[in-house]
Amino acid sequence: MTAARDALPDGTRLVATDLDGTLLRSDGTLSERTVAALARAHDEGLDVVFVTGRPLRWAAQVFDHVGGHGLAIVANGALLWDVDGDRAQLVRGMAPDVAVEVARTIRDQVPEVAFALETVDGFALEHRFLPRHPLAVDARRGELDDIADAEVLKLLVRHEGVTAEDYAARVVEAVGDAAVVTWSSSDSLLEISAPGVTKASTLERLCATRGLGAEHVVAFGDMPNDLAMLRWAGVGYAMANAHPSVLDAADRTTLSNDEDGVAVVVEQLLG
Template sequence: MTDPAPAGVRLVATDLDGTLLRTDGTLSPRTVTALADARAAGLDVVFVTGRPLRWAAQVFDHVGGHGLAIAANGALLWDVGADRARLVRALDPAAALEVGQRIRAAVPGTMLAVETVDGFGLEPDYLPGHPLTQDARRGAFEELVDAPVLKLLVRREGVVADDYAAEVVAATDGLATVTWSSSGSLLELSAPGVTKASTLELLCVELGIDRDAVVAFGDMPNDLAMLRWVGTSYAMANAHPAVLDAADRVAPTNDEDGVAQVIEQILAGDVGDVEDDGLVPSQG
């Protein structure tokens, strides 16, 4: 027998990649149904992702026509129904420029790119992890930073993020929030204090929802602040070790529709006997 699902949940906050989405990037029919059932039951469903707006929008249909989504690791709160930004928490251009210059000086071999509300720009030698859209800009970093920066992206080929994150944190000296959401070399920098957690907190205050009534799901270090802030946190079974250690509980993997399984349990009101379904307390 495992712990029952949390009672009194009013809001479900879920990461996308490695969490809600399957490894092939799709939402399973079971997950689509669980999200719709949660909304029908009166729960707020909020996607909280590191993805920029241009990628997050691909799954906005499933957050509901009047739903909200937090993108770019908390730098953007997007009103899906109105198709507009509700809150932007960006690095101003001068600050982004200083942060980038500090990183290049202190951490040799790094390449930089920027995400803004309007699109993506990257240095000539930056190797993107995904195919570029036609409106992506290539140019010198100093030329790319001509608007508020939602995320400053840093790549250092031949290593993984865990290997050099501390160097970048030291170089930025509190001028940016440093995190990562993939197993590769990519680091993601936001304005100071901007995380998934801090923007989710602002939203919950606006909605009048206490943190104890929020359940959240994640799998990578950029989810850590959110998982530590909410009332009940789930790491996916496929999560980064730091996430597994920090979360209250462990849900089945993203390919096993772990988020859907927990939502189904919440909606069923399982607060007593629970079958052994893989939802286990974290060892962290």
């Protein structure tokens, strides 16, 4: 497969890109070509904004490559982070009591689930929640009522023995308009955000502060948590390795994350 070479909008001012499965290779690194494309974009005045589902502690691993604007959108849009100032510029989380109520509503419908919480300051999880990555030393375990003591960026839901797609519809039905439900992995993890909080809605806010609209944005993604962003952007690219729903929804397709698909299009934009 080759990256689409349809004419890109002349007015493109900003590239919004997911990280895992999109900008990063499958081993979690940035290729030399991608690093070079990001540096050239910065030098030539094309903003590249990282828009990720990762929590802050994991997104920080690539902050050395954030452009001159110094901003990154993390936790599926719940946090706009000022990298240079090392502070939150915008927080769009759930109040602790709201997060607990959403969790109880989900558990009423899907009793097998376990919960964890992402906050600006770290990670907390129920005893029955089985993490897939080593826990930080400051991660807290406890009952949901006890660990939900700060604004919740993401409520994480895990149902062992099934995939996220197997039970996502039940969770969406349970929460209704009280939260946004999505996922970004092939295992059992669902990611719950406050009402209206998506990658797209926070990206739109960031763009508005810079006098930009959707028509100025080219976006890249690979998983369902990228769908709203790809649909909002003037041009939305699915990676060749993307989830089928993303391939169906995107305007165009580029090469896979392991073939530098984002860098290829950025190079085209820069000419």
